Amino acid sequence: MKSNNSSTIEQYVHSTDEQQKLYKRSLIIVMLSQVFGGAGLAAGITVGALLAKDMLGTESFAGLPAALFTLGSALAAFVVGQLSQRYGRRYGLSFGFIAGGIGAIGVIIAANINSLALLFISLFVYGAGTATNLQARYAGTDLANEKQRATATSIAMVATTFGAVAGPNLVTPMGKVATAMNMPALAGPFILAAVAYILAGLTLFIFLRPDPLLVAKAIAAEQQKQQHTVAENVNVLQNKANRMGIFVGALVLILSHVIMVSIMTMTPVHMQGHGSNLSAIGMVIGLHVASMYLPSLGTGILVDKIGRTFVVVASGIILAAAGLVAAFAPGDSMVWITLALMLLGLGWNFGLISGTAIIIDSTNIQNRAKTQGSVDVWVALAGSAGSILSGVVVAYSSYAMLGFIGTYLALLLVPVMIWVRFKTK
Template structure:
């Protein structure tokens, strides 16, 4: 334990908090560009390799399974060694995976592609885990805003990435590579740079600093203070469970519809540039509203924000289902709303998890929850291809929208007031 931690004033802690956010913002701007590559063209490469759309959802499944394992490892490493090493390792692994995807197309090796896409998923998990770094030193009343600032930074790279599909395709072609690997060239560079920034600049480590501060504060509590009751402990566990369920349902709906959108568009003769535009705006919807969402969570609470997530996801699914197949504007609106609904669910769910966890187990719990978010997302990726092949894109979208409404009754399980931990 660092004896000088006790000398930190609230003003000094706030300064460390703000510096942490600045570093996370810069790294996430690069990380977002890496995130976009796999979402945009991964399913298209898979379809070309396997020659069928029914298994094209396997690309997102592999990516999300890789993200699940990485989320578990990042959470455990964070608990022991801090955010800096854990996030740097995660982004570095994602960069190596992107390079492997490129190599797999050169040698036309589906097994290498599968392994590389699995590894590439580490970057996706790290992008999401970085949102927790902003909360480590944040005041209790600004947790939602802290989460949102970490997430909104991803927008810069995430929006630019899909819209660079065609230019990066030209770069890949000039190097005698498959044009679809262009975004993965960008992704490899972006993830590696993000990892280097975190390793070099995320000092002092916000998680380790916050843990030491909280331990020392606990030691100064009155020994006669009333202990935490079993009821409060139960309430905390329920808050964590509900937060996890909100994130999982949002992830399932978003992944299922988003995964099949490029396949649906290409089947109806939309250009690759149009696919990039739709996915780019979808990712903007996922990340850009974050700053407003965080303020909304802090103002009206995570419960009401989560309910709005279910409603927005339902509307998105209905628009995607009933928009004419050749109507680009309808698809854009549906996918933007799909991203916004996911954003509302993720930030409100994350806030509930932060409210319900104690410092001693917080990072490990956060990582474990993201494991389940990614596992269910992987299942949604596989199932979406099968369902679309059997019933069509409209049926898939309607089913996803209806499923989103599960969020509403789920929230009745959560205490109406945050549990102090």
């Protein structure tokens, strides 16, 4: 079996045409899995905070569900990264999605038996789906060249849009499904999440073969054989540049993610407090998620053609604008809150794709998946901290204050990129 797999990979190593065919095929499989994965992540975003508020009886800890599933996604990011590096994307990603589906099933059971302990454990496990959904963006880049990397990332993310936009808008219908099954209405979206995540995992496990990461590793090993002698001082300089790139890419990903998660987490609670119903909340979150993923194709082209630095700075400015609009928007104004959340999604999209491209540029195939997983751990931990603190900020200050804090953090991206430009000259 092993030798068959090796000979299958071997045919791609020596043929550029076969590599391009596999690159396109892998992208299609990743896109299909991302449609399901997008629907899975939407449940936690839309109703996680509302479910916790109902079960806890207070708003103060409404950010806890997002904190738990982002904390769970931190552990999952590490595990998925390690599994992918060792066994390939197929095993790592399918494991993460199926774990997320099992977590969603646990949330459904917890809501039915009113068990806070099971809810918290299940939300933690459910976070594996969120981490995997993000890490799947890397799978399409394994066989991409330097000028295709951001575009390949963005193609994978565009596919997420279909499921991620449909998910929040299915909150009310899925609530009715849950009610018809004698379950709490807020458990409904997690039924969708369980099915979607498990389907995403099975799609990757069955169809993502030969594994693009394993093929890319074999190609790199062959190239290394052909270029056996490399100047040692060039390697030293390259490693230094790589460390700087990984740090900068990670910082961009962390800042853009913590701003987005913090404001997004408290928006459903803020809207509900001003009289909005679940359908209105679902629509706003659906448009927010569309703004997170739908612009991806254009963003990827921008990053590849105009450059990483330009898009990072644009991300900071857009996120800062989102924070200000959220801060000044009347709580009962659907128009202004929708605008704030759409800007928030777009700014996050710019930060995610430019930061991802910087990380890919700064790693080689031997350490890429492992490094990507480690960076995503810090991204998830930052998101978890942002989720917890967002609930505390809103409970003891206001939603407007949360917007102002987001603006301040977003503007930090601009001096960071100016510093990098001077440092690398």
